[in-house]
Amino acid sequence: MRQIKKIAITNEKGGVGKTMTAVNLSACLAQRGYRVLLIDADPQGYATLNYDVAVSPSLLEVLRGQATCTETVQTTCFGVDVLPSDRTLSIIEEDLIRQEMNGAPYLNTLEKALEDLADYDFVIIDCPPQGGRLMDIVHYYADAIIMPMFAEDYGIHALTLKAEAIADIRRTINPNLKILGGLITMDERRGLRSVF
Numbered sequence: 001m002r003q004i005k006k007i008a009i010t011n012e013k014g015g016v017g018k019t020m021t022a023v024n025l026s027a028c029l030a031q032r033g034y035r036v037l038l039i040d041a042d043p044q045g046y047a048t049l050n051y052d053v054a055v056s057p058s059l060l061e062v063l064r065g066q067a068t069c070t071e072t073v074q075t076t077c078f079g080v081d082v083l084p085s086d087r088t089l090s091i092i093e094e095d096l097i098r099q100e101m102n103g104a105p106y107l108n109t110l111e112k113a114l115e116d117l118a119d120y121d122f123v124i125i126d127c128p129p130q131g132g133r134l135m136d137i138v139h140y141y142a143d144a145i146i147m148p149m150f151a152e153d154y155g156i157h158a159l160t161l162k163a164e165a166i167a168d169i170r171r172t173i174n175p176n177l178k179i180l181g182g183l184i185t186m187d188e189r190r191g192l193r194s195v196f
């Protein structure tokens with residue numbers, strides 16, 4: 001079985017704890033001695049803000065081939081390396097649409113852009129709360145997803161939708177993509193509010 005190394009934290013429902021999970025999971029793995037990179041793939045840039053790292057250059061420049069990973073990845077005192085982003089990342093959606101319309105392949109954009117990446121045990125990707133080409137390139141690159149969710153009916157509904165979407169992705173973009181699971185980040189009935 002292929003080793004799971006690149007994990008996307010994703011749910012198209014907003015505010016369910018994706019960034020919180022990405023930030024804490026990366027820190028916990030680093031604390032256990034793993035070499036960890038956190039990629040902020042959300043133009044909201046909250047994972048970057050959480051680690052308080054510089055954002056110039058950013059993932060956008062790496063994706064555009066205007067900066068190398070080596071000059072963009074930031075180290076932190078938590079042992080986690082961060083590939084930062086800010087709101088300028090939203091421009092990449094237009095780039096990818098243009099590429100697609102011109103008939104040029106775009107799905108491998110993230111994979112190609114990260115070719116010069118140092119060796120990591122885990123690459124954790126904080127994803128935005130919406131789909132689109134940016135999510136396509138993440139789904140193409142990742143080995144697996146974790147889906148943070150609330151313990152509520154809408155959460156189950158979102159998980160069902162995601163399972164269907166992943167089935168589509170496996171048929172088309174990435175046959176190896178696995179769902180590691182839904183991760184309950186909040187359960188109001190039981191007062192559960194933490195996962196790590």
Ligand SMILES: Nc1ncnc2c1ncn2[C@@H]1O[C@H](COP(=O)(O)OP(=O)(O)OP(=O)(O)O)[C@@H](O)[C@H]1O
Pocket residue numbers: 013014015016017018019020021042044046127128129185186192193194195
């Ligand atoms: N387990 C938790 N317990 C308490 N608060 C939480 C928990 N998980 C997340 N939060 C809080 O909920 C808010 C939303 O969390 P977070 O930003 O991680 O969600 P998100 O899914 O990344 O949102 P978005 O879809 O906008 O990217 C934040 O204020 C965060 O601190």
Ligand SMILES: [Mg+2]
Pocket residue numbers: 018019020042044046126127
């Ligand atoms: Mg977020």
